[in-house]
Amino acid sequence: MKIALVTDTYFPRINGVATSTQIFAEEFAKLGHEVHIYAPAFPNSIDDSENFKVYRFPSMYLFFDPEDRLGLPNKDKKLVQQFIDNKYDIVHTQTPFTIGGPAVKWARKSGAKVVHTYHTLFAAYTEHYLWFLPKALGIWYAESTSRRYCNSCDLLITPSTEMQNVLASYRVQKPIEVIPTGIRLERFIGKDGNRFRKMKGYQPEDKLLLFMGRVAEEKNIDFLLKVVDRLKNKVPHLKFLIAGEGAAKKRLEKMVDELQLQDVVHFAGYLSKEDWRDCYAGSDLFVFASVTETQGLVVTEAMAAGTPVVAVGEMGIKDVMASNKGGLVTKLDEDEFTDAVYRMMTDKALYEQKKSETLAEADKWSSTSMAKRMISAYEQLLKS
Numbered sequence: 001m002k003i004a005l006v007t008d009t010y011f012p013r014i015n016g017v018a019t020s021t022q023i024f025a026e027e028f029a030k031l032g033h034e035v036h037i038y039a040p041a042f043p044n045s046i047d048d049s050e051n052f053k054v055y056r057f058p059s060m061y062l063f064f065d066p067e068d069r070l071g072l073p074n075k076d077k078k079l080v081q082q083f084i085d086n087k088y089d090i091v092h093t094q095t096p097f098t099i100g101g102p103a104v105k106w107a108r109k110s111g112a113k114v115v116h117t118y119h120t121l122f123a124a125y126t127e128h129y130l131w132f133l134p135k136a137l138g139i140w141y142a143e144s145t146s147r148r149y150c151n152s153c154d155l156l157i158t159p160s161t162e163m164q165n166v167l168a169s170y171r172v173q174k175p176i177e178v179i180p181t182g183i184r185l186e187r188f189i190g191k192d193g194n195r196f197r198k199m200k201g202y203q204p205e206d207k208l209l210l211f212m213g214r215v216a217e218e219k220n221i222d223f224l225l226k227v228v229d230r231l232k233n234k235v236p237h238l239k240f241l242i243a244g245e246g247a248a249k250k251r252l253e254k255m256v257d258e259l260q261l262q263d264v265v266h267f268a269g270y271l272s273k274e275d276w277r278d279c280y281a282g283s284d285l286f287v288f289a290s291v292t293e294t295q296g297l298v299v300t301e302a303m304a305a306g307t308p309v310v311a312v313g314e315m316g317i318k319d320v321m322a323s324n325k326g327g328l329v330t331k332l333d334e335d336e337f338t339d340a341v342y343r344m345m346t347d348k349a350l351y352e353q354k355k356s357e358t359l360a361e362a363d364k365w366s367s368t369s370m371a372k373r374m375i376s377a378y379e380q381l382l383k384s
Helices: 016-030 077-085 100-110 135-151 161-169 193-200 221-231 249-258 273-282 297-304 315-320 334-346 348-363 367-383
Strands: 002-006 034-040 053-057 059-061 069-071 090-093 113-117 155-158 176-178 207-212 238-243 265-269 285-288 309-312 327-330
Touching: 002 016, 002 100, 016 034, 016 297, 016 367, 034 069, 053 077, 077 100, 090 100, 090 367, 100 113, 113 367, 155 161, 155 367, 161 176, 161 315, 193 273, 207 221, 207 273, 207 297, 221 238, 221 249, 221 334, 238 273, 249 265, 273 297, 285 297, 285 334, 297 309, 297 315, 297 348, 309 334, 327 334, 327 348, 334 348
Parallel strands: 002 034, 002 090, 034 053, 090 113, 113 155, 155 176, 207 238, 207 285, 238 265, 285 309, 309 327
Antiparallel strands: 059 069
């Protein structure tokens, strides 16, 4: 099968869409399929995979989101024609913007079936990215454009049942399958949490909480800082590490100063692949409070490293932690979340029980299993 994965954001930009695109590309290639990725060019981007090809469209600086790039496919009509001439069986878009949007038309010209993964709950982000519009108008715009784009495709993929329900509420008429992104369990072979702790200066007695991901407003990290503030005098040797980068970092650093948490909270920035793995493994507890997460990728990654979780049970997190194993799930309530973290950090029997469950839970979400499910969905679509 010839598969084109089309995205408006890809490495070196680090986010869930880029990660999902790369994971599926690698797994599809392992299963014997020909895979091409189409994405915007980034300064200093290096595409060195032996398993699939990456084609880059010209791009420009995006002033309101400087970590991303605005793809300009009209600047490379030769690459557009190459896309059409390749006659893919499946064109799978990951985003509906300046590359993902036109890709539907290119697919129609070549006779390909179009699949789209609705990764992001855009209506929840309008205050951050469409701040110049009244809130109600921004939500209407996000919902109506989502409906039009999804109805232009042949099959929709959502990473969670919650997102499937959201698209149904938008009056999307096309079939919707729930297939989350899997995790590459092999990446955690050889993990060394002690190495990471020593490198960062953490002591054996430190109780290390971890947030890993984009440091963005929608991740609700300020909620976690308030929880840490409430626990700093109740849990001896409490530490909180925020790993990642993003537009909210400066505001959160100021919040750390205001709460006088400088000795407790540290920002790690981006991590190398080895440090990323060992950071998960070296943490005592992974904490996550986003209510817009379409899939629980970071939660399953934490469990794959053997680290239990306390998370708000919304959106994709609800699916991943439906069995309540590998950690504790709470509502978006500071009292309840604080109590859950406190129990995990002070109740040794509870902690060991949840930790013992992590690897079995992570195994349910392997990337190979999810890729096979996606290929099966493609095959059914082609038959229809």
